Amino acid sequence: MGLFPSLEKIFKKDQSYELFTDVGFTHTVRPQVYTSPFRHIVIENFLPEARNAAIKENFARTLAMGLGGETSQDRFRHRTMYDLDLFWPEPSLEGPQSPFFSVSYFEMLRKLFDRPLSNDTILSYHHHDKSVDDNYIHNDFTEGYFVDAPLPNGINPWHFQCTHSAPPATEQSRAMPRALAAIYYLNDSWQLSDGGETAFFSANNHTALERKIEPVNNKLLVFEITPTSWHSYLKSAAPSRNSVAQWFFMPPQEAARRFPNKPLWKGSLGY
Structure with missing residues (x-):
């Protein structure tokens, strides 16, 4: 059972994949x-x-290289807004990140969330140092830009082909609304006193906490993105908090159908 047992409501029958x-x-x-x-x-x-x-080995090796500059593609970059360092590993069907570009993984998520996901995705490594404050609450209700440069299996990951979080100035690209967010945790020996949980809220307010997800190693969390998918991560006493973050996307007309008169947030995230 989770933190709040009354919230443990199944929306599709559990099954194996x-x-x-x-x-x-x-x-x-x-x-x-x-x-x-x-x-x-x-x-x-x-x-x-x-x-x-x-x-974890690939993550640690890249992190040990230190921070790069604002345009670095081979090192982590710091983002003050989220108090994190992030890095975009090169997409591959053979490297350590290959499971996240599996067609069967996408198909499972389409079934579980009943969403017409596109094959577009973006994957990044997230590293947080020890933090004394909870991060700010946000809903992820925005869009990303893509060009068509798919892997051999048809999955189309972003990896610097264009500016992702703002319209490119010269390149042809298409805007796709976010549909799902995934967090895969990479934290050995996590314990309750470490904190750093992913928190879900019923409103854009820290007093509206509904559920906490423990960032235990080898756990995957996936949640739908809506105008009210309020979430954050909580303060952490551990020296570091590491994860793989991934977003999935849906056609613009699907976002308009599901959320009429709810405009997507538009603004550059710096990449």
């Missing part, structure tokens, strides 16, 4: 599916141990 065959291995997962305060799933042991270790 066999994933990742298309990227070279097979692993069975069993999502826990909830509706409150907005739809989300939690998957424990999302990847086999060796795959989890490979991502």
Whole structure:
């Protein structure tokens, strides 16, 4: 059971999914599916141990290179708004990040959230140092820009082909509204006193806390993005808090149908 048992409402019957065959291995997962305060799933042991270790090793090696500048593509960059360092690993169907570009993974999310997801996605590493304050609450209700440069399996990840969070000045691209957000946690030996949970709120207010998701290693959290998908991460006593963050997208007409008269936030996030 979670922090608030009354919120543990299933919106689709739990079932197992066999994933990742298309990227070279097979692993069975069993999502826990909830509706409150907005739809989300939690998957424990999302990847086999060796795959989890490979991502953590790649993450640690990149982080050890230190911070790069505002246009660096091979090192982490700092973002004051979110009090984090972030890095965009090169998309691949063979590297440590390959599970996140699996067609079967996308298909599972389409079924669980009943969303017509496009094949567009963006994946990044997130590193937080120890923090004494909760981060600010936000809803992720915005859009991203893409050009068509798909991997061989048809998944179309952003990786510097254009400016992602603002219209490119010279390149042809298309704007796609965000549909889902995913966080894959990479924190060995996490304990309750460490904090750093992902928090869900019923309103844009820290007093409206509804649920906390513990950032335990090899756990995947995916939640729907709506005008009211209020979330944040809480202060952390641990020396670091690491994760892989990923966003999924839907056609503009689907966003307009689901959320009429609810404009997407438009502004540059610096990439």
